[in-house]
Amino acid sequence: MFGIYLRRELLNRRRQTIIIAIGMALAIALVIIVNSVSGGVKNAQAAVLESVYGVGTDITITQEPEAPTEGQGPGQQFDFGSGDGTTTDGTTAVSQSRLEAARGSSTFDASAIDTAAGTDGVAAAVGVLSLTNTTFDGELPDFSQMQQGGTDGAPGSGAQPPSGGPDGAGGSSFDIDSFTVLGYDPAAAAVGPLTAATLSDGRVLEASDAGADVAIIDSTYATESDLAVGDTIDIGGTSFEIVGIVTSTSADGTSASNVYIPLVTAQTLAGLDDQISSVYVQADSADSIDAVKADLETALPDATVNTQEDLASSVSGSLSSATGLITSLGTWLSIIVLIAAFLVAILFTISGVTRRTREFGTLKAIGWSNKRIVGQVAGESLVQGAIGGVVGIALGLVGILIVNLIAPTLGSGTATTTEAAGPGGMPGGPGAAGFGQQAIASTTDITLQLPVTFAVIGIAVGIAILGGLIAGAFGGWRASRLRPAAAFRSVN
Amino acid sequence: MYTLSGVTKTYDQSKRKVTALSGVDLVIENGELVAIQGPTGGGKSTLLQLLGALDRSSSGSVKLDDADLSSLGDGKLATIRAQEIGFVFQGFNLIPTLTALENVETALAPLGFGTTDRRDRSVEALEKVGLGDRIHHLPSELSGGQQQRVAIARALVKQPRVLLADEPTGNLDEQTRDEIMDLLEAEWRERGFTFIVVTHDSAVAKRAPRRLRIKNGTVSER
Numbered sequence: 001m002f003g004i005y006l007r008r009e010l011l012n013r014r015r016q017t018i019i020i021a022i023g024m025a026l027a028i029a030l031v032i033i034v035n036s037v038s039g040g041v042k043n044a045q046a047a048v049l050e051s052v053y054g055v056g057t058d059i060t061i062t063q064e065p066e067a068p069t070e071g072q073g074p075g076q077q078f079d080f081g082s083g084d085g086t087t088t089d090g091t092t093a094v095s096q097s098r099l100e101a102a103r104g105s106s107t108f109d110a111s112a113i114d115t116a117a118g119t120d121g122v123a124a125a126v127g128v129l130s131l132t133n134t135t136f137d138g139e140l141p142d143f144s145q146m147q148q149g150g151t152d153g154a155p156g157s158g159a160q161p162p163s164g165g166p167d168g169a170g171g172s173s174f175d176i177d178s179f180t181v182l183g184y185d186p187a188a189a190a191v192g193p194l195t196a197a198t199l200s201d202g203r204v205l206e207a208s209d210a211g212a213d214v215a216i217i218d219s220t221y222a223t224e225s226d227l228a229v230g231d232t233i234d235i236g237g238t239s240f241e242i243v244g245i246v247t248s249t250s251a252d253g254t255s256a257s258n259v260y261i262p263l264v265t266a267q268t269l270a271g272l273d274d275q276i277s278s279v280y281v282q283a284d285s286a287d288s289i290d291a292v293k294a295d296l297e298t299a300l301p302d303a304t305v306n307t308q309e310d311l312a313s314s315v316s317g318s319l320s321s322a323t324g325l326i327t328s329l330g331t332w333l334s335i336i337v338l339i340a341a342f343l344v345a346i347l348f349t350i351s352g353v354t355r356r357t358r359e360f361g362t363l364k365a366i367g368w369s370n371k372r373i374v375g376q377v378a379g380e381s382l383v384q385g386a387i388g389g390v391v392g393i394a395l396g397l398v399g400i401l402i403v404n405l406i407a408p409t410l411g412s413g414t415a416t417t418t419e420a421a422g423p424g425g426m427p428g429g430p431g432a433a434g435f436g437q438q439a440i441a442s443t444t445d446i447t448l449q450l451p452v453t454f455a456v457i458g459i460a461v462g463i464a465i466l467g468g469l470i471a472g473a474f475g476g477w478r479a480s481r482l483r484p485a486a487a488f489r490s491v492n
Numbered sequence: 493m494y495t496l497s498g499v500t501k502t503y504d505q506s507k508r509k510v511t512a513l514s515g516v517d518l519v520i521e522n523g524e525l526v527a528i529q530g531p532t533g534g535g536k537s538t539l540l541q542l543l544g545a546l547d548r549s550s551s552g553s554v555k556l557d558d559a560d561l562s563s564l565g566d567g568k569l570a571t572i573r574a575q576e577i578g579f580v581f582q583g584f585n586l587i588p589t590l591t592a593l594e595n596v597e598t599a600l601a602p603l604g605f606g607t608t609d610r611r612d613r614s615v616e617a618l619e620k621v622g623l624g625d626r627i628h629h630l631p632s633e634l635s636g637g638q639q640q641r642v643a644i645a646r647a648l649v650k651q652p653r654v655l656l657a658d659e660p661t662g663n664l665d666e667q668t669r670d671e672i673m674d675l676l677e678a679e680w681r682e683r684g685f686t687f688i689v690v691t692h693d694s695a696v697a698k699r700a701p702r703r704l705r706i707k708n709g710t711v712s713e714r
Contacts (some may be wrong), residue, residue, distance in 0.1 A: 369603040
């Protein structure tokens with residue numbers, strides 16, 4: 001009888017069933033999508049962090065860069081003497097390469113690696129040196145010839161017009177190329193940025209490469225610069241042989257650095273002996289991360305110790321905005337819609353019970369117990385909730401599918417510093433060589449993909465059941481309070 | 493057998509007490525057909541509710557054989573209603589979303605009958621009231637007389653000891669009224685249950701061997 005009555009009520013009171021089910025469905029779909037977007041954003045955030053900090057890195061140790069003092073330039077400066085360059089046909093070609101600590105980072109003593117490795121709860125500690133290689137290539141007119149031929153060359157004096165330079169009319173052209181270089185210890189690569197990259201060609205650096213002029217490069221950079229295994233690349237004025245190409249496992253395939261070289265080589269070349277810019281630490285268990293962080297902060301008082309959680313907050317760009325949007329607006333929107341859906345379900349159920357006063361009174365009069373009637377009302381609500389749940393899950397999955405098909409791209413960056421490093425000079429300008437401020441250490445475009453997890457579906461089913469139970473409980477409570485004598489009321 | 497002793501029923505209405513029944517003493521033997529008449533608001537429906545274990549008296553006792561309906565709990569009263577008492581209402585009170593057959597089945601649901609048994613008994617009850625060809629019709633697809641026949645089938649399908657009818661023909665035309673009363677009377681004669689009918693209609697009341705009148709909460713024989 002329960003099933004027959006239930007089916008008849010749901011079919012013959014379609015409007016109520018549809019309204020309650022739609023309310024629940026919309027709420028559940030929204031919860032699913034918000035949860036899924038949240039999961040997708042977290043995955044994207046993790047991908048960004050992995051591409052920069054590597055897989056398995058629990059903690060990073062860095063040191064805050066010192067603020068520039070007055071008169072301190074932003075960084076690279078290229079100095080050319082009068083005899084520098086080679087002159088051909090009135091044009092002097094100059095080229096200079098500099099390798100320096102990456103903008104916005106600071107170097108500190110490599111003994112921090114041993115300090116970290118010796119801390120309780122640390123499974124592995126690896127030091128890296130982040131560098132930026134900047135190459136200046138320029139073509140200028142041969143000034144010595146110009147001076148000889150133009151001492152009285154004032155306008156209108158009949159002197160020869162300017163000549164030489166790349167345009168043959170005394171002009172100049174400059175080309176500045178910059179790429180990132182990461183020095184790491186090939187013998188201790190279990191933690192660090194390269195754990196999030198796979199070898200796509202050649203070989204990885206080995207312990208025996210320490211001190212050698214060999215490099216592996218990021219596949220994206222290799223494509224952009226038309227480089228391959230066996231080619232050479234100029235780093236800080238030294239020619240390195242490319243022995244391998246790596247591809248990041250992150251969504252856009254860009255790894256933490258353009259070029260990777262042995263740590264010792266990097267330190268020597270950059271004049272930063274025994275200096276590193278980061279230590280990547282792996283804790284022996286997730287539970288000990290906070291304790292390890294505290295111990296490291298004590299052991300290295302000048303250092304900045306960040307956990308993955310801290311690092312997540314360093315992710316900027318639209319990915320960060322999406323995270324903020326989801327955690328604030330999305331969550332609140334879900335809660336509000338959920339409450340609204342529950343209220344709609346409760347009000348419609350109570351109103352339905354009130355409308356059916358005579359019906360339930362009649363059933364009580366012919367011997368139906370309170371328990372049976374409450375069960376009937378609760379059953380109807382549960383099924384309405386379940387219908388809403390099924391429709392909601394379907395809507396949610398369709399929503400997720402649409403988002404995944406659109407595959408929105410979220411820009412992100414991992415901020416290390418936003419301190420301005422002083423005025424940047426335009427190429428060839430006074431002071432030269434500040435080529436824009438590097439406010440972020442790494443920028444990545446992540447395609448947002450929303451995951452569908454059993455947990456999300458479980459939450460949806462739970463909400464549907466909960467909504468049905470709550471509405472059913474209110475409706476049942478209302479029905480249980482009806483007196484059987486209500487059967488005599490409101491005679492048609 | 494019903495035995496009512498000093499039954500009083502009062503209601504709180506807008507901060508004042510309304511006495512619907514006042515010190516009613518009454519005995520109704522098993523198998524009697526009793527008609528109860530009286531003006532509107534005289535207490536007819538209140539008496540029927542007390543007899544039908546739908547409500548409790550404010551004072552005094554209402555006994556159905558040995559069971560004191562004034563003091564039993566809700567669960568016991570529901571069981572008595574399910575097993576012993578059939579109701580026929582003026583407005584038919586059918587469940588609008590259920591078919592005629594399913595409406596009759598609702599009376600058997602609390603009694604623990606199996607699906608097939610429940611269905612067979614309900615079909616039989618509907619055939620007996622002349623609706624064997626309408627069992628799958630919804631109430632909205634039936635005339636008033638047919639709906640009341642479904643209600644009678646629902647009341648009698650469990651073979652109750654008592655049938656309580658509240659203005660059973662109040663919503664019907666004269667011809668249908670007579671058909672329905674003929675049916676009820678025939679069933680009463682055949683089954684021998686106690687049949688108590690509340691009615692305004694003298695033509696209906698005249699069919700009863702015993703007639704009571706309620707006025708201002710007191711019962712008198714006519």
